[in-house]
Amino acid sequence: MEPEKVGTYPALVKSGAGYFYDEVLEYRVWLHPERGAFRRNGGNDYFVAFAQYERALAFSQRSKGAEEPLVLIRQSRYVNEPIPGKFEVVNGERLTEWQVQWLVGSKRTPGAIERFLEEHKK
Template sequence: MKMIKRLMFLSIACLAVMLCSCAQEQSSQPSSAYPVAVNFSKVGKYPALTKSGAGYVYDDVLEYRVWVHPGGDDYYRAFSTYEEAKRFSEQTEKAEEPLVLVLQREHINEQEPGKFVHVKGDRITEWKVEWLSGSKRGPDTIANFIREKTKIPQSGGGTQSAR
C-alpha cells in the first residue's frame, strides 16, 4: 500500500512539473497585435530583395522589417514581432514604418483588373503590416475570393458567376 501511495505521489509531482514547464514555455512566447514570425531562428536570414506586395493572402509571417535610408547604403533590420520593429522604427532616424515579410504558398494573381488567377508555388513578398488583417489563407480562401470577385450583376438585382 505504501508503494502505491509513493507512486501516486511521484506521478502527481511529475505531472505538476510538466504543467509548470508548459506554462513557462507558453508565457515565453511574445504577445503581439499581429502574428509573430513563424521561425525565430530564421529572422534576418531571408533575402533582402523580394517581391513587393500583391497576392491578397499569406500563409506565414517570416519577419518584420524596418528599412533605413541613412544617405549611403540603405539597409534593414529584421524582427520577430511587429512591436519590436515599430519601436526600432520610432527610435531610428531615417527609418521607414515596419513592413512584414510573408510566405505565400498559394496566392492570387490579378494580371489585369478583375481577372484573378489562383497561383500555387512558394513566393516571399514584403507587405504593409495592415494587409495581414483578415488575409491568412485557409483551405477555401482563394476559391471563395475568386468566386466572390467574379460575380457579374444582372438586371433585376441578382448575381451570376462569370465563366
C-alpha cells in the first residue's frame, strides 16, 4: 500500500469477484446522507478513505449513515466466473471493492491460480 495515494483512486470501480488480489490500496467507508450522514457531494453517497482498517472501522462505528469498511484492491491477474462453475484466468489491471473478510487466504501467490483451477475442475 502506498499511503500517499490513499483517497486518490476513482470512486467508481468494480465490485467483488476475481478470487485473488495483488494489492490492498485503501479501506473505504461509504456514507449515505439519506441514512443520516453529513450532506455533501450534492447529497449523493460518498466515501472516506483510510490507510488502516482499524481506523476505517472506528470511523464507521461512530458515523451516522456509514457502512462497514470495504477494501479497495488491485488485481493484475485474477479468476473470472462468467457463469457458475466456469472459470477463466484474466490478465489485466482491475480495481475493485471487496468485503474485508474476503482478503483472508486470497492474496495471489505463485501458483495460487493454478491450484484454484485444479481444485475447481468439474
